[in-house]
Amino acid sequence: AASGDGGDAAKDVVNVVTPAQPSTLDPQISTESIMGEITGSIYETLVVTDENLVPQPMLAESFERSDDGLEYTFVLREGVKFHDGSELTASDVVDSMNRWTRVSIAADGAFDGSEWTEVDDYTVKLTVPTASFLHLLYLSDIGTSYPAIMPSEVIEEFGDEPVQDIVGTGPYTLKEWDADQRIVIEKWDDYQSVDAPSSGRAGAKDAVLNEVVFSFVPDAATRTMGMQSGQYDVTPELPFDGLTQFQEDPNLVLGTYTIGPINLVYSDRAGGPFENVVNRQAVNTALDRDPIMLASVGSEELYDLVHHNMTEPQQAIWDTEVGKAEFNAADTAAAKALLAEGGYAGEPVTLLVTRDYTEAYNAAVVVAEQLKGIGVDVKLEALEWASYFDKYKEGRDEWDLTIIPQGTVTDPTQTVGFLPNRAGYYDTPELHDLLARFRAAPTQDDATLIFDEMQQYIETYRPLTRLGDAHNVYAASKDLELPVFNSHFVWWNASWK
Amino acid sequence: MLRFIFRRLLSLLPVLFVVSVVIFSLIHLTPGDPARAILGQNATNEQVAALRESMGLDRPLVEQYLGWVGGVLTGDFGDSYFLRKSVTEAIGDNAVPTIQLAVIAIIVAIVLSVPFGTLAARFRGGRLDRSVMGFTLIGMTVPSFVLALALMVVFGLMLRWLPISGYVNPFEDFAGGIRTLIMPGIALGAITAALITRTTRAAVLDVLNADYIDAARSRGVAEGRLLFSHTLKNASLPVLTIIGLSLGGLVTGAAVTETIFNIPGLGQLLVTSIARRDYPVIQGVILFVTLIYLLTNLLIDLLYGIVDPRVRVGKA
Amino acid sequence: MAPNSPATTNTAAPSTTVLAMQPVAARDSLWRRMLGNTGLMTGIVVVLVIFVVSYVLPPLLHLDPYAVDPANRLAPPSAAHPFGTDNFGRDLFARIVSGASTSLLVGFVVALVSGVLGAIIGIAAVFNSVLDQVLMRICDGLMAIPAILLAVALTAALGPSVTNLVIALTIVYTPGIARLVRSRALAVTSETFVTASTMQGAGMLHLMWRHILPNTLSVLVVQSTFTFAESVITEAAMSFLGAGVPAPQASWGNILYDGKSVLMQAPQMILITSGFLIVTVLALNLIGDGLRDLVDQRSRSLVGKPGVFARMAAVVTPGRFRQEVKR
Amino acid sequence: MHAVRGVTLELQRGEILAIVGESGSGKTLTARAALGLLPPRTRTGGRVLLGGADVLQAAPEALRSIRGGEAAMIFQEPSTALNPVFPIGWQLEEGLRAHGVTEPAERRRRTVEMLRAVGIPDPERRLGDYPHQFSGGQKQRIVIAMALALRPSVIIADEPTTALDVTVQAEILDLLRECRDDFGASIVLITHNMGVVADIADRVAVMYRGELVEVAPVDELFRSPREAYTRQLLAAVPRLGGGREEPDASPASAPTGASDSTTSTAVSAAPAAPAPAVLLDGVDIEYRSGFGTKPVRAVRGVSLQIARGEVVGLVGESGSGKSTIGRAIGGLETVAAGRLEVLGAELRGLPRRRLRELRRRIGFVFQDPAASFNSFMTIEDCVIEPMRIHRVPGGRSAHRARAAELLDAVELPGSYARRYPFELSGGQRQRVGLARALALDPELVIADEPTSALDVSVQARVLDIFTSLQRELGFAALFISHDLAVVELLADRVGVLQGGELVELGATEQVLHAPQHPYTQQLIAAVPVPDPEVQRLRRRAEDPGHPLLDAEAIA
């Protein structure tokens, strides 16, 4: 019945179709966005953002930041129950948060040296070595590897390995996980809602839908046709070309949301042409981004070009003028001159890419053509994802360029150019220094100032060239009321019209 | 007879052993890391290393192999990294739809292709032959995904007769199950049918001019019977073989169709498992498929002797 | 059983009146027989044309199968792009024409090599039961190894190249052909003429080559043409995984695969490419059937009119062929 | 090219019409035309009326009921007329089923009866056997049973007794006669055995080169043949008692073997002479077929020796194991017990290479010529094949020249070289087989009924050539035949086989003229004489017919 026709009889079930199942539903570890999509209504965190991206309490009744920014106190709501029936107490929170600090990528860096302690049954305290604006940002961000609260017993059982018992406090519980087929979440009747109006992810959660069924259908054409035929009600991602195809479909409501930047990353392997920054700049100068992005996502409506290192929605916070003037020069003559200056003598260059991400692959094909235009002897190497990733991570000497899509991130330190252990391996003391300063910025405004500097670092060292930001097309049945917040559906506010 | 079967069954063991070694080495030859696949692209190297250790992937290959084989010998194929179930369970679950699909496809194929192949041979060069050959040509050359999509568009989207994708076990809900299996069955059956039709035609052509056919004709045996009983049996060795091969091939070769129609079968399981480097599942599925091949081919070899008494497989 | 023609009982039971029969003599020379076989000649001509087109046209017309033009992607056929453009705005005509050489190469080599290997293995297997056991078990084992895994592993070990792709595909297709050939060969070896040849002291090779191979040709041809079509398509799946034809290079399989995701927007990608593939496979089939007819005179059913090719040849070289055409 | 031209024939009800004529003169094609069963790629003109309907124009359904029901055909080459993958019982029943016998038990009963009528021993058990498990003569009888089982009003028998020994042949002829007498069947009998013609025919038609040259009542024809060809034909008939052409011209090296006139004495190899060409000592041969079935012991305790340059004739009952012995000597069957040496080599455990080398020195003529040719090769290629295998020097052109020579020797025109085996007549194919066997100048020839399908005139010429070659090359030969006259003509010694045992072995003269064993006596008594009057007298002297079809007739 789960994969029925959307059903007139049971208008309290929604069929969602997505390409692949998450490898784990552990919210603290997994970095897959589909995990966030599914567990977002199962797990809850201490704080969440409202529609203005301002942190609001969720499992905490209230929270407080000390003036020096080194101590946070969270008072928990009483009477909140886990799905297994046990009651949420401070020890659960402390165990969960300490585990999150250890296992989560997001916490890496920003929460180094921080510590969670239990004050009493309903109060916990976070102490951090340096004040930073990042702390609240991360605690309230729900996407991937987020600080979900789970019972201590579960943590005890699974330690730092991905948890298999999915027990949270949210309005939905995991009902069924049929491996590679579907995950069903079901409304949880004992949910204790916050007594505040719903806004963003904050406030009251009065679930209407009884069940949300996530079906995993690997083939894009099948997903699209399933949407068209009404077999599925919602999909978080249509193939890019679906936008033009379905704009006229009267049964569907389409929307887009940013999935993140597509970056061209350079390997500075010794002896390679891009060890020399001039050559990196040459490539950056040469690229004409519009055709690249057009090929990548198929439509002008589905990409934006952003000159700095954050995605377009965050522009309000992270805007900077640095690099704007030189962005998207598409100047082949200048590029050729730079290449000559950089001493590039026509040696073959490998552009590594995976076909599992069409947007990256499609961009790569055009990039390769453009690079050929300035005399770079590019060889495209397209691998399936696992091999690609292995090579990208471990075989840095075997490629010169790679194009890799990235999800949206909470702050600049998460973007490829600022990850010392990733990508092009630009692990310099200067970068570490920058990162440390940035993380120690007590407020957003301080951070924004440093962001100029960081952006300048990118411009100078050019570890990556940003191609553009891709948007996903999501589609939903027109009969469905389905709010989207921060690239995620808000299931507890969804209902059939 | 029994001794022959017994000997053949014994000979399966070395094959399975060799296949297991080959598969194991192939898998470990391929780049990619299950730990990394589990943790996602942002995981740090330390996390990956820790997970690898806890999965036992850091041990020497021989040790890993022996551990695995030891398990297999006691009937334990290990647990999937991703499926939250044991490999045996996974194969058991996924084999059901695959086998149902394969059976439907092969039945569709046989029912269509053997008669048409035979008739095409009989009326070689005629209109029937040409149209049958035309259809098989299309069946052979049009990729199965194109056919699958075309079926979906017509029956799923335009006519809305059948669900686009998904799987319902016909043993639980017969009508629903059949509805989900029709399109994939056709898509899979088409290519098999094309191949069987052509093979049948070729094989029948080989015997059609034999004197004994004329002789039987001289006794007034009806043309139909002459064709479908006399001729076909003589031609049946290749036909049986191709059916056996197709049956085996359907178990793994169904990956594309299964993926498109989203049927949780062995093919899809194998493909996704390879993509995410789910070693125990890959190894288990391939061993299972090897076994299927070995058994169908054993069966076919036995059938040879029954169909053509002059043929004695496995005898000097 | 009573005779059911009582009226004529005492006159004529069978009466053969003025019977004349003319067995038509076989055409002698191989060349003449080939010319007479219209299917074979058509096949050869078509394949030659495709080969010539794929190797000659691209340099001649300065076709660039790589030139991207994303603004113009998925365009329908037009004067500038007779077949339209693909999802990168590349000219589909240029891609299909220049992709032909890759696809034909892969298809031919795989079909040929696995056909030859399969025939050798399949025929050799019937001569010795121990060999048969060993070879067939190896085949069984090989059949079970999925092509994808093989492709990924091979690429990892040897790097992506068309050669590796051909090796992988050959490994995948040979066992099936071997088994099929073996099945036919098993029946053929029990025929008296094989015994007769053995009795003349024929060695294994002679028997294989002169007696068994021609008799297995029919199924071999079917299987080989099938392998051709399959490998052209599978090539794309493997390239998708990084094995085989390097990425932007065109091949029919790649075009089909790319076309799959834009089936609705640009059906011409799949339609036109499939059309080319069908014509090629059809031509190969004609060649295969024709070859079979050349060796198997008995099943050749069509007589009478000389084919167009024979008539054409008669026009070109009147003296030599006139006689035949008249008949 | 015309194979048959302007043949006009009429067959009266209840009449037995014999067609005789040169091998390749179009007898088989004429007969096949009567049923509309023409080889592919033939063009026909004229009409064939069967009970008033034109067969060549008939609708398929009408044709089907004519075939088998009204007219049945016994094919010339039984080995190719039987489907190898069906048990013979099934094949027999097929015809019955096609003609409305729906009851399975009834079909089975009639099948068994027919098999018994044609003298297949133990028919109930053999119903489930496949054609390859039968001897040549047995297959021929099965084919006859198939045709007769339908009780057709017209029987077209194309050389129905070529593979049968004279006693069985006599029984089959009786059977045919019974069909005529009891059911009023008309019979067209194609044969080259003048004895048979004399025995059974009412009228005789003589064909020559595709044309009908003479039709006459049998007595008249034998008494005063009109055409030159007919006279020539009758003159060429070998008669038992004619003796060898040059009885004392047997090669010096051949021991007369007078001491071996009985079976019980073991063969004592001549101590001084070189190893004999063939030595069988207490040989048993078994056929094993199928999983878990009992092996058939086809040959039991046979001891036989063929000296170099000696021709030994092997005669005997159909199914007695003659071909089996021949095959064993060629190394095609393994010996279950006893010793078998060929050209000095013990066959058992002989390495493959040596066996191949040995086979080069052996020429082998198969009993069924049709099956022993690859239909993908022209007959020239077939004859060249042994030369290619053994890389006879001279290359292709020399091979072709030699092939032409050989084909010429067996009376085949050079234009036939490019033909395929299925485009030849039965007798022509048989001659190709002989040519092929002689291609490499063998030291030993195993000829399994090499002339059974030849008309007497061609046979005479071919035998001439055989003897002269034999004298020239001095090869030893095992000559298996049913035609005692031919054996007498060729063989130095004769062995008589019955039920797998060698019951008599001795000098030709002695065995054929003073037979010791009752079976041999019976055999010689049964030889039909090519003179209708004599035959009639002989038949009257015999018992007045043992109605083979009695059981049938009651049904």
Ligand SMILES: Nc1ncnc2c1ncn2[C@@H]1O[C@H](COP(=O)(O)OP(=O)(O)OP(=O)(O)O)[C@@H](O)[C@H]1O
């Ligand atoms: N399929 C064929 N194609 C061409 N020629 C053929 C074919 N069948 C028979 N012939 C030729 O037709 C002629 C008559 O053949 P047919 O078989 O009728 O001879 P036959 O009188 O039965 O001879 P035999 O006594 O040797 O059996 C022969 O010269 C033969 O070569």
Ligand SMILES: Nc1ncnc2c1ncn2[C@@H]1O[C@H](COP(=O)(O)OP(=O)(O)OP(=O)(O)O)[C@@H](O)[C@H]1O
């Ligand atoms: N492959 C076989 N399997 C079982 N039995 C066989 C096989 N071949 C022959 N036989 C049997 O062996 C016996 C001898 O056969 P063989 O062929 O040697 O007879 P033959 O003397 O040549 O007879 P004919 O004169 O009829 O050709 C027959 O009874 C036959 O049924």
Ligand SMILES: [Mg+2]
């Ligand atoms: Mg004849």
Ligand SMILES: [Mg+2]
């Ligand atoms: Mg015999």
